[in-house]
Amino acid sequence: MSDGPSDRDDDSYLVAHRRDKLARLRSAGNAYPNGFRRDTLAEHLHGRFDAVDATSLAAETRVYRLAGRLMAKRVMGKAGFAQLQDASGCMQLFVQQNAVGEAAYEAFKNFDVGDLVGAVGTVMKTKTGELSLKLQRLELLAKSLRPLPEKWAGLTDTETRYRQRYLDLIVNRQARETFLIRAAVVRFLRQFLDSLGFVEVETPMLQPLPGGAAARPFVTHHNALDRDLYLRIAPELYLKRLVVGGFERVYELNRNFRNEGLSSRHNPEFTMLEFYQAYADYREAMELVETMLRDCALAVCGCTAVRYQGANYELGRPFRRLTLAQAVAEANPDLDPARFGDRNHLAEAARARGVLVGREMGAGKLLTEIFEKTVEAKLIEPTFITEYPTEVSPLARCNDANPEVTDRFEFFVAGRELANGFSELNDPDDQALRFRRQAEAKAAGDEEAMVFDADYLRALEYGLPPTAGVGLGIDRLVMFLTDSPSIRDVLLFPAMRPER
RNA sequence: GGGCCGUUAGCUCAGUCGGUAGAGCAUCGGACUUUUAAUCCGCUGGUCGCAGGUUCGAAUCCUGCACGGCCCA
Numbered sequence: 001m002s003d004g005p006s007d008r009d010d011d012s013y014l015v016a017h018r019r020d021k022l023a024r025l026r027s028a029g030n031a032y033p034n035g036f037r038r039d040t041l042a043e044h045l046h047g048r049f050d051a052v053d054a055t056s057l058a059a060e061t062r063v064y065r066l067a068g069r070l071m072a073k074r075v076m077g078k079a080g081f082a083q084l085q086d087a088s089g090c091m092q093l094f095v096q097q098n099a100v101g102e103a104a105y106e107a108f109k110n111f112d113v114g115d116l117v118g119a120v121g122t123v124m125k126t127k128t129g130e131l132s133l134k135l136q137r138l139e140l141l142a143k144s145l146r147p148l149p150e151k152w153a154g155l156t157d158t159e160t161r162y163r164q165r166y167l168d169l170i171v172n173r174q175a176r177e178t179f180l181i182r183a184a185v186v187r188f189l190r191q192f193l194d195s196l197g198f199v200e201v202e203t204p205m206l207q208p209l210p211g212g213a214a215a216r217p218f219v220t221h222h223n224a225l226d227r228d229l230y231l232r233i234a235p236e237l238y239l240k241r242l243v244v245g246g247f248e249r250v251y252e253l254n255r256n257f258r259n260e261g262l263s264s265r266h267n268p269e270f271t272m273l274e275f276y277q278a279y280a281d282y283r284e285a286m287e288l289v290e291t292m293l294r295d296c297a298l299a300v301c302g303c304t305a306v307r308y309q310g311a312n313y314e315l316g317r318p319f320r321r322l323t324l325a326q327a328v329a330e331a332n333p334d335l336d337p338a339r340f341g342d343r344n345h346l347a348e349a350a351r352a353r354g355v356l357v358g359r360e361m362g363a364g365k366l367l368t369e370i371f372e373k374t375v376e377a378k379l380i381e382p383t384f385i386t387e388y389p390t391e392v393s394p395l396a397r398c399n400d401a402n403p404e405v406t407d408r409f410e411f412f413v414a415g416r417e418l419a420n421g422f423s424e425l426n427d428p429d430d431q432a433l434r435f436r437r438q439a440e441a442k443a444a445g446d447e448e449a450m451v452f453d454a455d456y457l458r459a460l461e462y463g464l465p466p467t468a469g470v471g472l473g474i475d476r477l478v479m480f481l482t483d484s485p486s487i488r489d490v491l492l493f494p495a496m497r498p499e500r
Numbered sequence: 501g502g503g504c505c506g507u508u509a510g511c512u513c514a515g516u517c518g519g520u521a522g523a524g525c526a527u528c529g530g531a532c533u534u535u536u537a538a539u540c541c542g543c544u545g546g547u548c549g550c551a552g553g554u555u556c557g558a559a560u561c562c563u564g565c566a567c568g569g570c571c572c573a
Binding site for chain 1: 501507509510511512513524525526527528531532533534535536537538539544545566567568569570573
């Protein structure tokens with residue numbers, strides 16, 4: 001950690017007390033032993049014995065070994081209770097002086113909440129019926145020098161939760177569950193695509209040309225080659241090269257980097273799933289996304305009904321579909337849909353809605369701006385928006401009936417874009433034309449415009465099969481499935497400004 | 501980038517009109533062999549985010565900055 005607090009700058013009296021204890025441990029032997037082995041987990045014991053009555057438990061003579069963090073300590077003279085937390089859950093420990101011995105009991109009294117301990121004993125039930133481990137032995141495995149947040153109020157300060165995620169994970173069950181669900185989502189998506197014959201690949205994160213999306217890249221430098229490289233903003237162009245190469249179903253699930261601001265929906269590095277399927281179009285891709293999201297919710301949450309920030313969502317029904325133009329017309333009744341190709345009309349409407357209209361913006365770009373301004377946040381129910389203007393879709397295939405729009409969709413839920421997909425543009429001459437238009441936009445000042453990628457064109461010239469592709473934002477999907485209001489809640493270590 | 505809100509003990513939070521810095525939990529000492537927010541008794545613990553300014557006097561008012569949150573771009 002480069003931006004952490006300076007060395008030992010905040011030793012309080014609380015830390016000092018614990019350091020004294022550590023010093024005594026050191027003089028008595030190895031203060032950080034690594035010899036203790038557990039043979040079970042808290043949840044295993046609960047699963048096995050919670051339903052067993054106290055008298056039957058009293059006959060259980062098997063000795064179990066647990067290890068974990070001490071989360072509570074209640075000492076009453078010559079006996080005490082403690083709470084041990086391991087990766088699976090919690091188990092109460094019952095410590096009696098005459099069972100563990102006087103020396104071990106004294107040591108126990110000196111343990112602090114937060115210490116890592118090993119506990120050996122038999123199962124029992126207390127008089128209130130709580131399953132506990134009646135200890136024969138208790139040993140310290142690692143001393144905790146800093147006090148944990150208070151047991152009742154816990155840790156709520158968002159800044160500390162993000163900067164010291166380990167603390168958040170120790171004390172906030174919700175945080176732990178969020179990241180377990182995240183892992184389950186990723187696991188599900190891989191299984192889902194694998195089962196359909198998709199091949200997972202890894203393509204460059206350091207790219208000579210940043211391509212595949214409209215975004216500003218991070219720039220870095222390769223010393224040996226003495227050239228700048230770009231952290232990828234998307235893997236798209238590489239994945240389509242692989243489709244050219246015969247990987248007809250291919251996906252990558254990994255990090256992208258975009259040099260943009262931080263917000264509750266944006267982190268400079270974020271995780272994207274991109275998958276490509278040859279001999280399919282965007283409509284089939286939509287079907288696949290529908291199935292994928294429904295099955296994902298089912299696998300991860302157990303049902304297709306999702307509660308997010310106080311509202312209910314149903315992923316079990318087919319998602320609403322409408323074109324971008326329809327959506328704009330619906331949300332802007334004062335606009336004339338018949339004039340959606342009229343740049344002047346749209347420029348005026350865009351300006352009236354606070355859009356900074358640039359000279360290089362055509363009708364398609366302006367319509368999209370108006371869409372983003374007036375529609376996106378209102379797309380609450382799961383919705384596919386289709387027919388994005390060709391002008392804003394330089395990698396998507398034109399619609400056969402109307403070349404002004406592309407065979408493209410974006411998926412929205414809870415007012416947020418979760419996925420983007422289209423029938424891939426596989427006509428190399430059309431792609432060359434689109435790249436040139438992007439280069440013109442870049443020259444005119446659009447910093448997010450794409451760069452001309454000659455090698456990608458060369459690949460297209462060998463022949464890209466008709467293909468559909470989709471990008472799915474994993475962080476936003478996990479936000480949705482874990483009822484998390486901020487992207488920072490689903491990133492273990494979100495980007496933060498340096499501390500102090 | 502702009503607006504609003506926040507930053508006080510390890511944690512969660514009070515702090516009135518500008519007049520010696522408070523609580524709960526945790527810590528520390530003592531009692532206690534079925535507690536579970538254990539209980540009881542006693543004691544600790546502070547660079548009030550940072551830097552200036554106003555004032556006899558600033559946690560409090562003003563300015564700037566840092567970090568965080570929400571909203572907007």
